[in-house]
Amino acid sequence: MDNSYDLLLFLKKQDLIEEHLEYWWPNNNDFEILIGAILTQNTKWVNVEKSLGNLKKLDLLSLEALSQADLPLLIEAITPSGFKNQKSVRLIKLAKNILEEFSSFENFKENVTRDWLLSQKGIGQETADAILCYSCHQEYMVIDSYTNRLLKRFGYEFDSYCDIQTWIVYGINENYDKIAKLYGYEISLNKLYARFHGKIVEFMKRNPKG
Numbered sequence: 001m002d003n004s005y006d007l008l009l010f011l012k013k014q015d016l017i018e019e020h021l022e023y024w025w026p027n028n029n030d031f032e033i034l035i036g037a038i039l040t041q042n043t044k045w046v047n048v049e050k051s052l053g054n055l056k057k058l059d060l061l062s063l064e065a066l067s068q069a070d071l072p073l074l075i076e077a078i079t080p081s082g083f084k085n086q087k088s089v090r091l092i093k094l095a096k097n098i099l100e101e102f103s104s105f106e107n108f109k110e111n112v113t114r115d116w117l118l119s120q121k122g123i124g125q126e127t128a129d130a131i132l133c134y135s136c137h138q139e140y141m142v143i144d145s146y147t148n149r150l151l152k153r154f155g156y157e158f159d160s161y162c163d164i165q166t167w168i169v170y171g172i173n174e175n176y177d178k179i180a181k182l183y184g185y186e187i188s189l190n191k192l193y194a195r196f197h198g199k200i201v202e203f204m205k206r207n208p209k210g
């Protein structure tokens with residue numbers, strides 16, 4: 001495997017993403033994806049879905065509602081996804097900051113930068129890139145521990161998140177013409193990164209042992 005295009009080919013042959021999940025992330029709505037990206041930190045996705053279900057029942061899945069949420073109610077609602085006190089305080093603060101800085105969620109999606117997200121408490125590189133990619137539909141590739149472990153199996157060791165991201169992005173962009181042929185259409189970079197990351201996660205969940 002010489003580059004990340006080879007890795008994509010290896011994964012693409014395995015039918016890892018369900019047909020209806022065009023961007024892999026269960027795409028109910030972009031705000032829900034933003035919240036899911038915070039809730040999924042250090043827990044299993046199945047727990048996030050439980051918390052999102054609670055938030056939906058409480059009508060808290062909007063920027064305005066979340067910014068005014070009753071803290072004890074929010075803590076209760078997101079209990080399934082762990083770190084409930086920390087994540088609750090951070091979600092309300094994030095919603096308030098988005099309203100203050102961008103006035104609307106639509107404007108946030110258009111104009112938010114990776115640096116602004118990284119300046120928010122509780123948002124690191126992986127969460128920032130997940131929000132940018134899956135919620136804001138911007139051209140960012142998410143790197144996570146699954147990515148790290150999969151590359152190690154192919155003998156690749158990197159020193160940083162940024163190094164891995166650069167390696168993946170470079171290999172994709174270097175072979176972009178082949179990728180359009182592979183997919184049979186000019187797939188957008190955002191959609192390609194969204195699906196590529198999804199394939200890595202699904203592959204590693206099905207092949208936990210090296």
Ligand SMILES: Cn1cnc2c(N)nc[n+](C)c21
Pocket residue numbers: 024025026040044045201
């Ligand atoms: C959206 N999403 C984020 N992390 C996930 C995971 N580990 N497994 C499955 N899904 C769908 C996920």
